[in-house]
Amino acid sequence: MITRFAPSPTGPLHLGHAYSAILAHDRAMQAGGTFLLRIDDLDQTRARPEWEAQLKDDLRWLGLWWPEPCRRESEHMAEYEAALDRLWEMGLLYPCTCTRRDIREALSAPQEGIPVEGPDGLVYPGTCRARWSMEQTFPEDHPRPQGVTLRLDMDNATRLAPAFTHRIETRDGGWHHVASFTETGSGQREESGLVEFTSQEMIDTIGDVVLARRDFGAAYHLAVVVDDAAQDVTHVIRGRDLFEATKIHVLLQSLLGLPRPVYHHHRLIRDDAGKRLAKRDDARAIATYRAEGATPADIRRLVGL
């Protein structure tokens, strides 16, 4: 078993991070496996070496161990670029110039219905996809553009992905194409075990997600599947807030021919008011608890372990 914890070094490690890291670490140790630490520093405008040093110090203090040097995403851009090239050559990416405001405005048109909130915000209305399919002939005629936002054409991606070859009949006699993953924790709606989802659901509730960002190349969804495969991660243990995003990850693994790990989404640690702990919530930073004399056992207790 190989598990991992992949924090962004953009703020202090808080109780929610500690819970996730300890779970991933303990599961690997119980199975005689390996726990990896991966630094998600794709966003170089926000990542800071001081935060990386602090989070490693906090994790060591908690009693966690991982092999060094750990993988730092910013050092693997070429691998993400190669994955983007493959998706581009499959004709599944298109450049998008929409701002958040453009998207809000397009979605407020009467024919659009009620905007749907997906894992990355509002489901994209497809403005640039329509434009691109009018201009484009074959992807080989266009080298992949650099320094632009690239979105995944969700409709075509689910048609092409081997993960969606399984079909189930709908009530009205039609067909749904279904993909699945194994969940050993649970999703927002208690989904557990073999989680199945349809291509239509991907189109309607997730839409054309961003896979390359104008400012720093690869986006999270792309990097995470490349990294988990490169590091032979067998069990992804992380917060329930990423449950829906797992469907994107399964789709990308299928398109890129990468193995699919087992997923375990855990409950989120909330503050007394029931609010999810934000990274900048310094009051809950592990460093603050340490300064106040807490022990690693206290932290485990605080997160219910």
Ligand code: GLU
């Ligand atoms: N850096 C991501 C986060 O902190 C990692 C998510 C994941 O574990 O896949 O949300």
